[in-house]
Amino acid sequence: MLKTKSNDDKLDTLLSRSLVPIIDLAHCGTEEVPVRSVVNRVGLQFRKALSEKGMALLVNHGISDEKLKTAWDHLDDFVNLSADVKQHYIRTDGDNHGYVSPGIERFDGKTPELRHAFNICTLNAKNLPEEPLPGFADHISTLANDFKALASFILQAIAISLDIPHTFFLEKHSHMLSGDHDNMTTLRMLYYPPVVDDEPGQNDFVKGRCQYSYQRCVSDMPDFRPEQNARDEYSELDGKGNDGELSEHKLANGAIIRCGAHVDYGTFTLLAQDSEGGLEVKLPGSEKWHRVGHLPGAILVNCGEILSIWTQERYPALQHRVVVPEQEHIRARGRHSIAFFCHPDNITMISPNDLPQNDTAQNSTCLKQRKKSFKVAKEKVYNAYQIIQKKFRDTYSNNNNQ
Numbered sequence: 001m002l003k004t005k006s007n008d009d010k011l012d013t014l015l016s017r018s019l020v021p022i023i024d025l026a027h028c029g030t031e032e033v034p035v036r037s038v039v040n041r042v043g044l045q046f047r048k049a050l051s052e053k054g055m056a057l058l059v060n061h062g063i064s065d066e067k068l069k070t071a072w073d074h075l076d077d078f079v080n081l082s083a084d085v086k087q088h089y090i091r092t093d094g095d096n097h098g099y100v101s102p103g104i105e106r107f108d109g110k111t112p113e114l115r116h117a118f119n120i121c122t123l124n125a126k127n128l129p130e131e132p133l134p135g136f137a138d139h140i141s142t143l144a145n146d147f148k149a150l151a152s153f154i155l156q157a158i159a160i161s162l163d164i165p166h167t168f169f170l171e172k173h174s175h176m177l178s179g180d181h182d183n184m185t186t187l188r189m190l191y192y193p194p195v196v197d198d199e200p201g202q203n204d205f206v207k208g209r210c211q212y213s214y215q216r217c218v219s220d221m222p223d224f225r226p227e228q229n230a231r232d233e234y235s236e237l238d239g240k241g242n243d244g245e246l247s248e249h250k251l252a253n254g255a256i257i258r259c260g261a262h263v264d265y266g267t268f269t270l271l272a273q274d275s276e277g278g279l280e281v282k283l284p285g286s287e288k289w290h291r292v293g294h295l296p297g298a299i300l301v302n303c304g305e306i307l308s309i310w311t312q313e314r315y316p317a318l319q320h321r322v323v324v325p326e327q328e329h330i331r332a333r334g335r336h337s338i339a340f341f342c343h344p345d346n347i348t349m350i351s352p353n354d355l356p357q358n359d360t361a362q363n364s365t366c367l368k369q370r371k372k373s374f375k376v377a378k379e380k381v382y383n384a385y386q387i388i389q390k391k392f393r394d395t396y397s398n399n400n401n402q
């Protein structure tokens with residue numbers, strides 16, 4: 001697009017509508033030794049963004065849009081392999097690495113997730129489908145390494161935001177992507193197949209044939225429309241005072257959801273999405289779902305449960321879900337995303353008493369909340385591995401499709 005004053009003004013207006021604070025990483029998010037002044041500045045921006053919203057949108061983070069789209073190409077190629085070939089790469093209990101076919105996971109314990117996932121837990125390429133798909137292992141390992149570098153930047157900035165030494169969290173995440181015996185950090189490529197209402201058999205997600213897979217990003221423009229959320233309207237009309245929370249059967253598209261409501265388990269998650277939309281969040285202290293919208297090339301960072309425990313809920317874990325779009329022509333396309341779940345090393349004990357105390361923490365307005373989590377933590381302290389294993393049991397139990 002030709003760069004003019006009026007275009008810039010238009011873009012500024014579009015960006016100002018974003019629900020999520022936008023933070024510029026000045027192209028140094030993936031540097032081995034990031035510029036300290038940038039880490040410090042981002043830390044101060046995180047302090048506000050993560051405490052008020054539980055998330056931030058990162059731009060100029062250092063991972064190119066092309067790299068993300070190529071990863072989605074590779075995932076589509078994988079999904080299109082025969083079931084026999086895919087079988088070799090399937091995730092097994094006890095090891096999070098590998099392919100998860102649609103219908104296996106249930107975040108809410110009952111509704112099957114309508115998506116294909118490929119988990120990468122180690123940079124050692126031996127468990128990647130290089131033989132049937134030349135180039136897959138190379139590209140995905142490089143991407144995983146970039147995400148690891150970006151996560152290291154963010155761990156430092158979060159420490160700065162809490163007025164503690166910048167290496168505090170980094171030291172507790174020293175084995176990211178060394179394999180899930182040491183650390184459960186995972187790069188997860190996701191493909192949500194089209195939802196086609198009027199052709200019987202099309203939504204048979206167990207077959208999981210992916211169509212329209214060329215549809216990476218149909219729009220290169222930001223999309224932060226202050227759209228009325230029909231589901232929340234429905235809830236108000238319903239008048240049942242159910243705090244805006246809808247049960248699945250009330251959703252416009254019946255029982256189908258692309259990814260059920262949940263919070264992530266780890267320290268934080270980095271999430272890249274194509275332009276198809278569907279991601280919704282509940283802001284801290286609110287029961288209303290909001291659409292996140294789309295900013296081309298941006299990566300969302302959202303707080304997970306472990307960060308919430310560590311910070312005594314000062315940085316709350318973000319509730320989110322992916323809904324099936326209302327518009328038929330949009331849900332008839334596939335959707336792609338990539339999530340990087342950043343976890344502490346397995347043996348790290350997770351206690352709200354771990355963070356060095358500082359004035360800001362002592363003066364925080366969340367004193368009441370912190371007292372509550374302190375009480376809970378006093379009862380039992382778990383390590384990072386125990387916390388995630390409990391979550392996996394909840395997600396993969398109740399499963400008749402395996």
Ligand SMILES: O=C(O)CCC(=O)C(=O)O
Pocket residue numbers: 190259264271273279320321322336337338339
């Ligand atoms: O696909 C997405 O946009 C979100 C996925 C997600 O929240 C998850 O897998 O935990």
Ligand SMILES: [Fe+2]
Pocket residue numbers: 262263264269320
């Ligand atoms: Fe999530």
